[in-house]
Amino acid sequence: MTSTAPENQRNRADALPKTWNPSEVEVDLYERWVAAGYFTADPASGKPPYSIVLPPPNVTGNLHMGHAFDHTIMDLLTRRKRMQGYEVLWLPGMDHAGIATQSIVEKQLAVDGKTKEDFGRELFIDKVWDWKRESGGAIQGQMRRLGDGVDWSRDRFTMDEGLSRAVQTIFKRLYDAGLIYRAERLVNWSPILETGISDLEVVYEDVEGELVSLRYGSLDDDEPHVIVATTRVETMLGDTAVAVHPDDERYKALVGTTLYHPITGRQIPVVADDYVDPEFGSGAVKITPAHDPNDFELGLRHGLPMPTIMSKAGKIADTGTEFDGMDRFEARLKIRERLAQEGRVVARKFPYVHSVGHSERSGEPIEPRLSMQWWVKVESLAKAAGDAVRAGDTVIHPASQEPRWFDWVDDMHDWCISRQLWWGHRIPIWYGPEGEVACVGPDEQAPEGWVQDPDVLDTWFSSGLWPFSTMGWPAATPELEKFYPTSVLVTGYDILFFWVARMMMFGMFVSDDPAITAGKQADAAQVPFRDVFLHGLIRDEFGRKYSKSKGIGVDPLLWIDEYGADATRFTLARGAQPGSDLSIGTPHVTASRSFITKLFNVSKFALMNGAAPGELPDRGTLTDADRWILDRLEFARAEVDSAFDRYEIGKACEGLYHFAWDELCDWYVELAKVQFAESDERAVSTRIVLGTVLDSVLRLLHPAIPFVTESLWQALTEGAEGESIVVASWPRPSGLAVDEVAAQRIADTQRLITEIRRFRSDQGLTDKQKVAAKLIGLDAADLTAQRAEITNLARLTEPTDDFAATASLEVRLSDSTITVELDTSGTVDLDAERRRLEKDLATAQKDLAGTTGKLGNEAFLAKAPEDVVAKIRTRKEVAESEVARIGARLEEIGRLAASK
Structure with a gap:
């Protein structure tokens, strides 16, 4: 077909490469966006605000597929809002990652045979800062590769001076309000790291261990004794009771008496408690309050002693037995051997598979351990976090996650906030020479000669302040006035209870702070975020959860290198539905690349034929195809807007995919080729319609696939509306009635x-x-x-x-x-066609015979589910139709052959 395009349009098509090669475009294009200031927010703007704070990745981390999923969604939301005329702040930053970062630097020191103690606290922290400056933050470069439109001018780090001030401020306010206290409680203890760790840093794995049944009390069957079972024999050194159910007739006579402990020789009491399940095992359990969470609660109820029988390094200590100094696992074996020699091992099940918590950072089994720690009293804070959702001030998407939220905040336990580390926010508590205790705020000085608490705060404490500390709190700032509360929090449902709950608690605690309320309506709830969008987990194409340790999953940078950032993003965006997991693999990203290639080729065709957006001719002068595609565009736009507003990202992208491929590329462009050839007048209208539709499609797709849409839009419009699609306007409703005819x-x-x-x-x-x-x-x-x-x-x-x-x-x-x-005479090889059809006929006849037989079997019909029977009936109807169709065609071929 001869193009009727004006010459300048042809030149614009020639300016595009022959094929789309993302690696030649994406990096430079992103840096131009940043340099142009498109992502820099202006708190003095008169535009309505839209803000998201980036969940801060660890400074030690690299971009994994979960990050890429998160970031794609946030970038999509902020790009769309920017195009809709909002003043957008997407605020980036990183978490200091106390345990992970300290571990990296300690391992570096160990190469030279050094420990942190060889340097002392201050010099060691200096070394951590050196590492952070030199090696930390690799993920920032990876975010740029993905296309994150964040405001780099406001990049934050949880150990920055401003954020440290926020941490000290809220700690003192909570302390002065009686919501922070120090107490000896049970924590998840890492013997390798020698610190307590949060629940989120505990990974549960099924392991092969042993279940050992032991005899406490007398070895004489006629004397008082009980049988207890345990997977951690070594903890018996800390036993301070045996517990039974109060209604268990077998043990009623023993309640209130004591039994001989087979290792320590002490007499330990038998107590009655509803916690014990009389139907499980022997109905009697050993109680080690300092090394088991359930035992700890029972110990509190019964006033039991709580001796800690392990050191910080996980070695048996202070028991007065020959096992002192042994590693806990060595002691497990030696104690069991001794008890076996004494005839106290009644049974041993090996292997016994059970779930054991492991430290996510160091890999070893965690040890529940009684330890003096700092805690946040969460009852009132958690209630406020729950009430904010109940009142609708913060809305959780999808709503199906709300019950999980309420289950958590309505039954939250006090939060252990101290960690036995050097890297982190040091707890602002000071101790005087006479045992005095003082909490020192950011503008206060500790008395001379006082000593600061050695512990640091849990990383989640500082990241819990993230929505407002990153905007300058406790000072009143233009950012807080303009962009807080933030618009939406995007995160996975798996950390709903950990990070999201902490941000909500802290946000509600400071909700009446003058720095927060400045410039706000008096009746507006100052929650940390208006919406919470909870997406699912990334899984591979076989439904397995991504796991680096198990070799399951893909590095998103490999996909970006091979397929481009746009294809990687679109693969993730198409599966982003509230609360739903996403299974992806190579076939999915390959399909996304094919879509981008299709879009590129169609756009190049449009440019070659002079397509350009412009004022549409009167609808009465347009063809049916023109009016149809404009109406279908309006339908797609409305569906996309509605889906985006409900955070149904995947539905919106899927709709755009099918409109662009199925309706625009496969139908309208093919119809337009005919119209281009009809007349110059018709070609002019077709160029405007095709250019207008393509312009809107590129804008609608831009938030998901920003790089290719920018390149194509620049060529299509020559920046007519603005210098970049990043700041172009979002398509608006046409206001025209649909042409049903x-x-x-x-x-x-x-x-x-x-x-x-x-x-x-x-x-x-x-x-x-x-x-x-x-x-x-x-x-x-x-x-x-x-x-x-x-x-x-x-x-x-x-x-x-x-x-x-x-x-x-x-x-x-x-x-x-x-x-x-x-x-069709002369166009078909009749013999070859007959052979093909005969083969198809045999297949159809076989299927017809099979389905007919099943539907004639009364026994089958009586037992088979209705949906199964319905499917077989449908198959029979299709087979009958095929037999008739192919038979008719064979007869026709016979007639044609006979006439030759």
Whole structure:
């Protein structure tokens, strides 16, 4: 086809590369966006605010697929809002990651045979800062590769001076309010790291251990004794009781008495408690309050002693037995051997598979251990966090996650906030020489000679302040006034209880702070975020959860290198539904790359033919195809907006995918090719319609695939509305009524073309073979105006004077039937076609016989579910239709062969 495009349009098409190669474009394009200041927020702007704070990745981390998923969603939301006219702040930052960062630096020191103690606290912390400056933050460069449109000018770090001030301020306020206290409680203890760790840093794994049944009390069956079972024999050194259920008749006589402890020789009491399950095992359990959470609670109820029998390094200590100094696992073996020699091992089950908590950072089994720690009293804070959701001040998406939220905040336990580390926010508590205790705020000085508490705060404490500390709190700042509360928090449902709950608690605690309320409506709730969008977990194409340690999953940077950032992002965005997990693999990212290639090729075709957005001609002068595609664009835009507003990101992207591929590329562009060839007047209108639709599609797709859409939009518009699609306006409603008549005509045209193509395929015709045909009934079907499109797209030619039909089909449309008569003589290898059809007929007959047999089997019908029977009936109907169709075609081929 000869292009009728103006020369300047052809030049714009030539400016695009022959093919789309993301690696040649993406990096430079991103840096131009940053340099232009498109992502820099202006708190003095009169535009409505939209803000998101980036969940801070660890300074030690690298971009994994979970990050890429999170970041893609946030970037999509902020890019769209920016185009809709909002002043957008997407605030980035990193977490100091206390345990992970300290561990890295300690391992570096160990290479030279050094420990942190060799340097002392201050010098060691200096070394950590050196590491952070030199090696930390690799993920920032990876975020740029992905295309994150964050405001780099406001990049934050949880150990920055401003954020440290926020930590000290809120600690003192909580302490002065009686909400922070020090107490000896049970914590998750890491013997390798020698610190307590949070629940989130404990990973549970099934391991093979042993279940040992031991005899406490007398070895004489006629004397008082009980049998208890344990997987941690070594903890018996800290036993201070044996517990039974109060209604268990077997042990009622023993309650209130004591039993001989087989290792320590002490007499330990037998107590009655509802915690004990009389149906499990022997119905008696050993109680070690300092090394088991349930035992600890029972110990509190019964006032039991709570001796700690392990050192910080996990070695047996202070028991007065020969096991002191042994590693806990060595002691487990030695104690069991001794008890076996004494005849106290009643049974041993090995292997015994059970779930054991391990330290996520150091890998060893954690040890529940009684330890003096700092705690936050959470009851009132958690209630406020729950009430904010109940009142609708913060909305959780999807709503199905709300019950989990309430289950957590309504039954939250006090939070251990201290860690036995050097790297982190040091607890601002000071101790005087006479045992005095003082909490020192950021503008206060500790008395001379006082000593600061050695512990640091849990990383989640500082990241819990993230939504407002990053905007300058406790000072009143323009950022807080403009952008707080933030608009939405995007995160996985798996950390709903850990990070999200802490941010909500702290946010509600400071909600009436003047720095927070400045410039706000008096009745507006100052929650940390208005919406919480909880997405699911990333899984591989087989449904397995991504796991680096198990070798499951893909490094997103590998996908970015091979397929481009756009294809990686679109793969993630298409699966982003509230609360739903996402399974992805190579086939998915390959499909995304194919879509981007399709979009690129169609855009290049449009440019070659002079397409450009402009003022649309009067609708009365447009073709049915033009009006149809404009109406379909408006439908797609409305569906996309509605889905985005509900955080149904995947649904929006899926809708855009099908509109762009199925309707724009596969149908309208093909119809437009015919219109380009009709007349110069028609070509002008078609260029404007195609350019306008493509312009809108690129804008709608930009938040998900920013790089290719920027390149194509620049070529299409020459920056007519602005210098970048990043700051172009989001498509708005057209306000025009849908042309139902045009829609029906195009639907009938599509059906007719599709049926002719299918029939041609059945006849063995290739796409390149054109055949003469008569179309009977076009006038009655009101499709006369579509004759050129039908003949071109169905690969038909006008019949000659000596036309003789050798095949025909009838196509039922919306309210009429069109008969298509074709002359296929000389175009089909009849022998080859007969062989193919005979093979297809045998397959159809076999399926017909099988389904007929099943439906005639009364026993089968009586037992089979209704949906199964319905599917078999459908298969039978399809098989019958195929047998009839293929049979008719074979008869037709027989007649053709006989006439030759």
